[in-house]
Amino acid sequence: MILHVDMDAFYASVEMARRPELRHRPMFVGGAQRGVVLSANYEARKYGVEGGMSSVRARRLCPQATVVPPDFDTYQMVSRGVFAIFGTITQQVEAASIDEAFLDITGSLRRLGDPVAIGERLRAQVTDEQQVTCSVGIGPSKFVAKLASTRAKPDGLLAVRPHQVVEFLHPLPVEAMWGVGPSTAGRLRQLGLVHVADLAHTPRATLQRAFGARQGGQLHDLAWGKDTRRVVPEQVECSIGAQETFGRDTDDVELVRVELLRLSARVAARMRRAGMLGRTVTVELRFADFSTISRSTTLSGPTDVTDEIFDGGWRAFRALNLQRARIRRVGVRVEGLVEADKAFQQPPLDAPDKGMREVEVVADQVVRRFGPAAVQRASLTRR
Incomplete structure (x- = not known):
């Protein structure tokens, strides 16, 4: 049983915790005149402001947005606090980034109970101790857990039980698949493959001829929820x-x-x-x-x-x-x-x-x- 925890607009959330007056107005972290948007709150996202966008374009889309310069020392400190909370649940923690991690809680179920209860406890503890929110996806694999946390955003939890995997995956667009970027998505749509269900019901050999043995096989497996990758914790902690x-x-x-x-x-x-x-x-x-x-x-x-x-x-x-x-x-x-x-x-x-x-x-x-x-x-x- 895997949890995927993804902090909601992490840098922006940390700044709003420090400055509560920013909570209900558009803001983003980044350069005011030059540079890029590192993180935007959901109020700014309503205007089309996104991470990775140039600050100039973000100001054009949302002139009233407050721009906050980044404070990476504080973000690292909050991240350490969040990962310390993960450590109270399981030692099987794989950091995907400063604000994202996979947790294998299989060995914690007997001690802590139902996966949903564990996820809700984690979310409540993160909010209480760090004053930021996170979204949690629960599934039998890293792939399903990752998609579930994306669907749960912002500040939510979604659990996909093993018997629900196919029902959860097949209505999704092909763009939701792990590893499917704009280029691959365009090629899939040219072949008439619009939803994950279309991928699943395409013969494996056909996908391998179109995308190569490795990628084609992986697309077919993931479309049926087959993902054997394990959570790999850091071998040496700093x-x-x-x-x-x-x-x-x-x-x-x-x-x-x-x-x-x-x-x-x-x-x-x-x-x-x-x-x-x-x-x-x-x-x-x-x-x-x-x-x-x-x-x-x-x-x-x-x-x-x-x-x-x-x-x-x-x-x-x-x-x-x-x-x-x-x-x-x-x-x-x-x-x-x-x-x-x-x-x-x-x-x-x-x-x-x-x-x-x-x-x-x-x-x-x-x-x-x-x-x-x-x-x-x-x-x-x-x-």
Whole structure:
């Protein structure tokens, strides 16, 4: 069971979250006088403004549109937050772009329930934590899930069950097919193939003679919903992180400290599971007004030990010197990852033969066997 998640007008949505006054008027992200439109909100799209269009043409189509220059650092930060939410559902996540991903949730169904419930939970969490919307398509293959998310836009969800695939696909125009651009679509229409059903009922050999063995065969298979491609997660992550939104905004420093420890333990466990070490610890904070800041610190050496990650994160938090700021969400991320068996580590001369890392490795084994509550730090058992 595959989910395809596609953010709605991502760059524009991030800017509207920062500037709510733009929500109900046409706007786009890009150059004001030169350059191209990177993302347009749906109000601007009513006038024909689209991504990839020149800014000059966009201003001609919609003179009243507000033009916002891009802020890629903020877009990357929001994207990391969205992908962190994906990680709470499944580790089988394949990034298609900064604002689009496939999730294989087959292994999560027993834990989280029905696919539609999982998709709605994901959409609600993205909206609540990142203040942007996404559309979700659910299907038995990447191809069907991708088409379903396109049909669900904007801010919707569409599930196509295995027995519904043919009924869903066949009425669609051939342009909806994956890999069918304007040139291929024109050739298909010249052959009288207008809908996916027409493709499906054309002999495979005929399509292969017209478009070649590979493309013709693929067109025929996809027209019947046959797609064997799997979700392929990144083999080596450039960073590993976790975040948590408080039940209510807080300025309690002790509560933040405990949550930083909890997140550090979660990140460290993920790093050990992935066989990675890192030495740059970043703390991200989102405040009650939805503004976001981050602060990083570099450790003396690469690590995957909870206490060392927490110490770095706590130092980074204290360096912000916040004065009773009300915090909505806190996150911990370790960057600059290297494979554990290739990393050089210089232990201090007085280091014991076995330390906290060995304790945590054993705790990982117990948790895997008996569940997350089997071994915990005492400070994290108190609410």
